Amino acid sequence: MAPVLEVSGLKTHFFTRAGTVKSVDGVSFHVERGEVLGLVGESGSGKSVTGFSVMGLIDPPGRIVEGSIKLNGKELVGLDEEGFREVRGREVAMIFQDPMMTLNPVLRVDTQMIEAVTAHDKVSHKAARERSRDALAKVGIPSPEERLNAYPHQFSGGMRQRVAIAIALLHRPPLIICDEPTTALDVTIQSQILAEMQGLCADTGTALVWITHDLGVVAGLADRIAVMYAGRIVETGAVDPVLDTPLHPYTSGLLGSLPAEGEPGAPLRQIRGSTPSLARLPQGCAFAARCDYVQADCLALAPDVTPFPGARGVRCHHPLNLAGVAA
Amino acid sequence: MLAFILRRLAQALFVIAAMLVIVFFGVNVVGDPIYMLISPEMDQQQIAETARALGLDRPIWEQFLVFLKNAAQGDLGRSFVHGESAIKLILHRMPATLELAFVALVLAIVIGLPLGLYAGLKPESRLSRFIMAVSILGFSLPTFWVGLMLILTFAVGLGWLPATGRGPTVSILGLETSLLSLKGWQHVALPALNLALLKISLVIRLARAGAREAALMDYVKFARAKGLSQSRIIGVHILKNIMIPIVTVLGLEFGSLVAFSVVTETIFAWPGMGRLLLEAITRLDRPVIVAYVMVVVVLFVTINLLVDLVYSALDPRVRLTEATS
């Protein structure tokens, strides 16, 4: 079967006064039906912009300059606002990072859910309300009928994120893009929501693109992983091989900086330096300045993707752990 | 909620009482109105008699006590000039002023809100820059000068609209209004536009700032991600959020519209209480000045109270915090 989402050669640039910011600069990946793809990277790596590009939510001065986004085989790049509007919410939904900010504070929850239903389905107000109530019940919100009449501020952060998830699930879209939906929540709530999302998506066969900076979350949730750095995917593959034997020094560095990885008491390792300015990327590999294994050719030439067995790929001249992959 | 209303009521009464004291002494301490009211032929005795008749010979604090006693009964004194009850004079002229202020307020919203929304949602466009330039100018222009220009353009130059006076009035449910006839609208158009100008600029600024802020909010992005139409996002999600500050500010500004109508009414010969105040000031007709100020202060206080209530009705977050506190 064709993948739900197929992104190839996507470039989303922001044309600011300070120069062109190449937030996403040639990103290709795909998501199979019912699959969970973890899109991992530091802030500013372009992972959220990738998500927004798929939703058609890139506003000026930003623009998709190149590439293709195919959703269920349908090309999204070049769609007009109305074309995108028909896709959003029905064929692809999105959940945002901060649940305190995603619901409109001055509108009741039922208003915000019913309008989401009627945006795509011409059903009666009553039917839309019933669907909203059922959706709230499904994401584990107690006494959904009464909660429909509440305002967002009357919900806790976790509950608000559940409402957002319920809204995303209203039209049972084949794909949901989750932009760090658990980052702003308490750890206990985080795991609840994660488990719930996993269950709901398994039930409905919904595929997820899970955008996060947290490799720990991805490890337990995703089927495959794509690591982004400075607007490009630097490593991709199934979760376990990538996390066990990272090929890219950046992936390795991210893993090394996880507290759980180190010996108790040992100082945490960290990747030195910080992400380069996306307006002034170096000529060679974008990671070269921070890389422990940098060599002369890294500074001269930006690496292309090298494929590896098991549908893995890495954008590096000198991948690590080659022995582990070969074996 | 009830406690909230009661507390606000107490505050309101305090403000009114404070203004009563300030205004009475402020107006009565300086200047001697007796010299405005006597003819040059009067001798000392006649002057003294006139003063006694008006109660002006008594010490100021005694005058104040009498004033307070009468004020409690709704009597703020008799106009020196007209010989009528000052408060009656004011109240008689008030409907005309309120009508003018009301039309100006509606104009401010009808003209200012769409322009401000546009400027906020498309900040880079040429039209937006033009709108903002005009609104800055609107803040700079003195009201009376704009009034003159409106008369010069639309009344003297083009001859489209009458320059002065109010149209024929009809009484509906006890309210005198000139807004039911075309002639009435022709008369109210220029003064209302004149009075509205500052507020149009204000609404443009508020709406623009609000729209710019709201457009960046996650909830707008989320609303778009739900597949809502542009018109629903602007008309419901953004508008409802920016209406809160606009309603608040405009409500409070209604009082300032009434105050500024002194200028507009004078230019356009609009028979409202603002013109009455100006006449009273030039003739030192103290009871009318005091009555005017008290009426306006009560109006202000009432409006502030109403705005608070409307505000809490519009913003669910306020409603909750006030209810629980």
Add this chain to the structure above:
Amino acid sequence: MSEATLPAAAPPVEAKEETPFRRFVRSFIEDRLALFGLALFILIVLLAVAAPLIAPQNPYDLASVDVMDSRQPPGAASGEGFTMWLGSDGVGRDLLSGILYGLRISLMVGAFSGILAATIGSAVGLIAAYVGGRTENAIMRLVDLQLSLPSVLVALILVAGLGKGVDKIIIALVMVQWAYYARTVRGSALVERRKEYVEAAQSLGLSHARTVFRHILPNCLAPVIVIVTVQTAHAISLEATLSFLGVGLPQTEPSLGVLIANGFQYMLSGSYWISVFPGFALLMTIVSINLVGDRLRDVLNPRLEK
């Protein structure tokens, strides 16, 4: 500016040291409109100051005024022979001369009331912030009460009590404006007071006066400068309004507002210039000050910088 603000504000990237004043000037002139406003304002001030030298006629000198010249349109020749470029008013005075002299009065009233209000208001605000307690409460109540009323109304009531005359108008304008300064200065002073360098100054045993004037006051200056421009423009506009309404300056002190009022009666009969030209002069003055003020606000308030 106190030295305490420098280290935090200085941009670390530039190799060459830039004084705060230079940085202020540089960012101010980035905006052409503001520069234009400043140039226009300077020109207006120069014209007003030089009025006795450049005006074709002294409008106060009754001997030089000929009633036969009354209500002449722009460009007409006067009885004395010079051209009245902007026409003449109802009693035969050259309008250009009237405007130049009128600018003097309008600017003087605006400047005096602005400076006085800034001084008094800032002092009250500082005292409120520094003394605190009941004094502060009482002052701020009064400030709130006054600011809740429209300035036109307050001014009208004040002139009703005070009467006409330059001194009385200035008093009224000061009483209208002081509250803005008091509120702003108190706000900034409260913020400054909590900062470490004030505590440091006090722990060093510096006197109260020294702490206030050398440390707190300089840091409240930026907002005060912004308000001075805005409020002075407002004061000029308000004086013109009061004079236009006939309750401001008397005929013997013909400010722009008085000139406009004098022309109003002739407007409907077509002699538009008597009101319109002084009106333009007033407008240019107010707009030029506001353009400068708008830019000052952007430059001096780093929070608003994009």
